[in-house]
Amino acid sequence: MIFKSSIFLTFIFFPMLFFCQVKEVNPPAYIKTITFRGDTRESQLPLLKLGDYLVLEFDVLNGDESDFYYKIEHYDFDWRPSALAKPEFMDGFDNQRIRNYENSFNTYQVYSHYRLTIPNAQTKRLKVSGNYILSIFNNDNELMFSRKFMIYEDKASVGVSIKRTRDIQFIEQKQRVDITIASNTMHFKNPKQTVKTLVVQNNNLNTAISNLKPQYTIGNKLIYKYDTESSFWGGNEYLFFENKDVRAANTGIQSIDLKDIYHNYLFINTPRAHKPYTYNPDINGNYVVTSIGTENPNIEADYVWMHFALEANESLLNKSIHVYGNFNNYAIEESTKLYYDPDNDIFVNQMLLKQGFYNYKYVVVNENGSIDEGVISGNFYQTENDYKVIVYYRDLGARYDKIIGLGSGSSVNISN
Template sequence: MPLKSCINFIIFILPIFLFAQVEEINPPDYIKTVNFGGDTEETQLPIISYGDYVNLEFDALNGNEEDYYYKIKHFNFDWTPSVLVQSEYMEGFDNQRIRNYENSFNTFQMFSHYRLTIPNKDTRRLKVSGNYMLYIYDNQGELIFTRKFMVYEDKVGVGVAVKRSRDIKVIESKQRVELLVASNGMQLNNPYQTVKAVIIQNNNLKSAIKNIKPQYTLGSDLVYKYDSETSFGGGNEYFYFENKDVRRASNGVQYIELNDLYENFLFTNASRANQPYTYYPDINGNFLVNNIDAANNNVEADYVWVHFSLVGADHFKNKNIHVYGSFNNYAIDDSTLMTYNAERNVFTAALLLKQGFYNYKYVAVDSNNNVNEGLISGNFWQTENSYKVLIYYRELGARYDRIIGFGEGNSVNITN
């Protein structure tokens, strides 16, 4: 390629690389039970206050006791790379080995359990708020997986109210989120340009509504009373199972077998899209590792093959059906894809999961990887969902996006 053409190609492609949005990279099959949360939260989406801790735990099932390393990078509100250099957003350094790990004890499946806490003696402090990505590498320098997390400053008040839709066409199936951002004396210059809100349903960042600007101002407060722009499908309560004792059938487990590992066969589920809404408590897609006989769940909870089954129905027989939940960060991949058995008229899948309590649902996925959560579960305005809201602010002339406020709401007391 001539030099001039090469230079032109670089000039063309470089901005695309610099300003491309990053997505999380899922771990390989031998990395399981990635548990990522704040110091006190039981959640897979760490949204931590400035100065708090974030904890990462995962199991490596290859039995090699490999070394793993981590790096941290800062991003803009839309997950494009930030222009800040490391010394501007971090005190200390990263690219350090994860030193805290234990080997499994008294389990059929051998594994090593790794734990990382940030800040630590090497990465002493994250100096600014905003979006961050945690990168995990092996000892060959190969990227294993990534996870997003957010650090916020408690500068503004964020009121969150969950309402029924005002659109009569979807009033039975959607929930909308109203926001009131109280400035608390903070000067928010030109908020229609500098302030953006992100709304997250049930800790699932993949389905979040992003880049929502204030609808209008009321004194120094920002008001968001949109209808369709801040509406989510209500979905349905999650299915669940519990296998804290792998030797006997429990909640959601029909029967068990013991081969190389224990195998749990769940009761067969059916589509609820055309059924009346029925409330039963769930944990909004989350999971909790638990072994009833263990002193230390991290290394004594065993791995079990969990067999899922779903009765086929005409409206989704020709679609890709996946098992969906926080157990794999809502990822859609080959491991969660269900296989249709025409003789039995059921979709089946088997997932290797650590003992505990799990929420899950079934979703349909099209050829473009678009997820339809309501096709099988249905969408109901009564469904109990949790919502988290992040308020981003970039002052005029600033070089990065701060998160200046965080709020939470729940649809358990939804109103018209």
């Protein structure tokens, strides 16, 4: 009887364990420069209109010209597998080999550059909106990495305005997002249950605010005017460097050296948390691969050891400090950690990055794993940040969450 009960409980709880929220998987050290985008040059969180194309590019530095395969899965709003079978959201097939790749040319670091475009001859189109994950496998069916993307339909208009927080305690440090959702083509039934939202700052899903409920309804218009629930820390403008010419010092680079490959040494950065805010144009954490004097930077841009340096002070000595940006999908890894150099009284890190223009900042990772961007960079309400609001809708009785609208806003014209 006990044995039968154990089997019964296993079958009850197994689906609960299996259908859990999925997370992106980061690549091994020999896979670099994962560029995931729509129709822009910058690597970003892909938010595509239904029918648009998606581009994934990445470099493999082992020189093996390995075979890689891709799979696509559809997910609900909360990143649990949706109820749709593959033919219901895809026209064609996945689990196909990535056929488009080239080897590097005239570089110190040998690599192979892979490019996948969807739709293609095998995967002809993705038929429905919603959340997706693109996963890359090697020849042994081992998962190398995965990336999230979203496809939306243009069925609702999404108004986004950025305001200063009304909380006096954080009025100099936080920004809040006000949202208005309206549609002329559909009627929102029971919107507090059927409509869900995701608010994303600077394409970073790690800090996104999810599932705000509409506060007011005026006709077929949904109004969101929260304060604390829709507030983000303002952060500070990203630091940046450009090394499109590895043989000469460029923006942000103090010196260069050629060993096995080129080494670029950045100027020592100082903590900005207690300094006045200074406007410094950036691309909000993104990066662009570029190199001077080349026809195709994808295979002619070289890899460089970038040496980061942060001025130390007593308050930071026991902190876990990392370099942070979209160059690795905002991941916190051992490769991004800074270590204290007592001889020079600075924190240092070296990271292998492809030539280009990069945004980055220094963040502190707390013991519970949370990320604090303000300890080193500070938080200022004036900081220019990009915001996107993604609106999901599941009608009563529907089997998956559609994305019915996308809105964007910038804090460059923030108001009270």
